[in-house]
Amino acid sequence: MPDQRSTLNGRLRVLIVEDEALVADYIADVLEEAGHEVAGFAATGEKALQSLERDRVDVAILDIKLKGGMTGIDVAHAARDRAIPYLFISGSGEPLTRLAAEATGPLAFLQKPFNQEELVSVLRTAAEREVTSRDASASAATTEPPRNGV
Amino acid sequence: MRILFVDDDPDTRALAIRAVTQEFPDAEVREAPDLNGLDELLREQAPDILVTDYDLRWSDGIAVFDKVKAANPFCCTVMFTGTGNEELAVRVLKHGFDDYVVKGAKQLRRLAMAVRSAFDRRRELLELGENRDLVLKELYHRLHNNLQIVISLLRMTEKAITNAGDREQLADLQRRIQALSALQEEFYRSEDFRRVDFAAFMERLSGSLAGLSGGRVRLALRLEAVELPVDLAVPFGLIANEVLTNSLKHAFPDDRTGQLSVTLQATAGGAVLTIVDDGAGYPENLDLSVASGVGMRLIRRLTDQIGGEVSYERGEVGALCRISVPL
Numbered sequence: 215m216p217d218q219r220s221t222l223n224g225r226l227r228v229l230i231v232e233d234e235a236l237v238a239d240y241i242a243d244v245l246e247e248a249g250h251e252v253a254g255f256a257a258t259g260e261k262a263l264q265s266l267e268r269d270r271v272d273v274a275i276l277d278i279k280l281k282g283g284m285t286g287i288d289v290a291h292a293a294r295d296r297a298i299p300y301l302f303i304s305g306s307g308e309p310l311t312r313l314a315a316e317a318t319g320p321l322a323f324l325q326k327p328f329n330q331e332e333l334v335s336v337l338r339t340a341a342e343r344e345v346t347s348r349d350a351s352a353s354a355a356t357t358e359p360p361r362n363g364v
Numbered sequence: 365m366r367i368l369f370v371d372d373d374p375d376t377r378a379l380a381i382r383a384v385t386q387e388f389p390d391a392e393v394r395e396a397p398d399l400n401g402l403d404e405l406l407r408e409q410a411p412d413i414l415v416t417d418y419d420l421r422w423s424d425g426i427a428v429f430d431k432v433k434a435a436n437p438f439c440c441t442v443m444f445t446g447t448g449n450e451e452l453a454v455r456v457l458k459h460g461f462d463d464y465v466v467k468g469a470k471q472l473r474r475l476a477m478a479v480r481s482a483f484d485r486r487r488e489l490l491e492l493g494e495n496r497d498l499v500l501k502e503l504y505h506r507l508h509n510n511l512q513i514v515i516s517l518l519r520m521t522e523k524a525i526t527n528a529g530d531r532e533q534l535a536d537l538q539r540r541i542q543a544l545s546a547l548q549e550e551f552y553r554s555e556d557f558r559r560v561d562f563a564a565f566m567e568r569l570s571g572s573l574a575g576l577s578g579g580r581v582r583l584a585l586r587l588e589a590v591e592l593p594v595d596l597a598v599p600f601g602l603i604a605n606e607v608l609t610n611s612l613k614h615a616f617p618d619d620r621t622g623q624l625s626v627t628l629q630a631t632a633g634g635a636v637l638t639i640v641d642d643g644a645g646y647p648e649n650l651d652l653s654v655a656s657g658v659g660m661r662l663i664r665r666l667t668d669q670i671g672g673e674v675s676y677e678r679g680e681v682g683a684l685c686r687i688s689v690p691l
Contacts, residue, residue, distance in 0.1 A: 234509060240516035243523065279505070305508035307552050308501060325549060327512035329542045330519070331575025338579070 259284020
């Protein structure tokens with residue numbers, strides 16, 4: 215599979231899946247200030263899937279309750295199929311929802327309201343992992359695979 | 365659905381079973397002939413409905429009620445007895461039976477009706493309880509989303525302000541709302557909505573604030589199990605938020621690394637929280653007991669409110685703050 219990731223010096227392209235516009239803006243603002251980039255916004259699971267398909271996404275931030283028929287957990291499965299790491303943000307205190315979300319293997323599960331430090335710290339860890347795994351695959355191959363869409 | 369019949373007289377038992385199962389044709393019928401039989405039945409599976417006599421050779425109807433209710437608190441209970449008088453009827457109903465029917469050939473239909481209406485009432489109550497749980501979950505979800513929107517609005521406002529001091533005040537306010545919300549979450553997690561698992565709260569608060577240092581400050585947590593009533597946990601939690609924020613913001617300037625220890629101890633009279641850092645220490649010329657910043661004012665006011673005590677110590681390195689609260 216060609217490397218479509220854009221991580222360079224820990225800069226991540228982040229897809230924000232959140233149906234509350236002000237919260238989506240807040241997330242965008244915080245992650246841009248931390249040196250990352252918004253890959254796209256999606257307020258529904260369907261839009262999120264299109265974006266995962268179409269855009270270069272390094273990490274997805276997923277609200278669980280979304281407008282429309284899909285949940286953030288549905289989107290997580292699609293992200294996992296594409297080996298795109300993701301984290302959940304949720305206002306639900308339901309232990310079962312949280313269990314179901316955590317069973318998919320996210321980077322983190324942030325309970326709303328979360329603060330910017332929590333979010334930035336999860337993204338920092340994600341970026342470090344991304345760089346490490348890229349270095350590992352780069353040293354495994356003699357030539358780096360071609361980058362698509364750059 | 366399971367119905368348990370308890371009566372020493374097999375003929376009466378058979379009549380009662382026939383009458384009640386006409387009303388509940390699909391019910392699974394159980395009979396308890398003696399105490400051992402009852403215990404065994406309850407161990408297997410608790411009934412949904414109990415029909416019991418009062419006078420039993422081996423016990424009485426009230427003791428049977430207690431055993432059955434211990435196994436299934438939602439079980440419907442009807443006493444069907446021949447030894448009835450007004451005094452017993454009052455006692456039985458006060459004890460918690462749903463209904464009381466005096467034995468007699470013409471009373472069998474009444475018994476069936478009494479069981480039916482008790483069962484329907486119980487089901488309505490259960491449904492109401494389920495609805496209440498749903499409403500509660502929705503409210504909780506809404507509350508947390510709204511708090512997230514409040515934090516987003518504060519951040520937008522913060523960005524529009526150019527003065528660095530003012531911006532910092534707004535960032536602090538965001539953290540205070542965050543702390544309140546974490547307390548709210550612990551409160552929701554407790555079963556009776558009255559007590560907060562303060563150790564769990566401190567773990568979450570410390571972890572989330574540690575991000576302020578960008579990973580430079582290592583946390584050392586020693587948190588004993590302490591449960592606090594909500595009216596104590598909220599002010600105590602806000603105080604803890606201020607002390608931790610102060611340490612993380614001021615103890616490690618110029619990208620210093622260090623350690624922050626948070627210790628929560630349960631004492632005979634309450635709880636003690638000790639926060640120690642190995643950072644720059646309190647400024648020499650600062651009198652902490654009269655310092656006028658919002659954070660220090662909050663600490664003083666809230667400590668007064670809960671009748672607690674706060675003390676500060678300057679160590680050879682770093683700073684220590686100890687807050688004790690009475691229970």
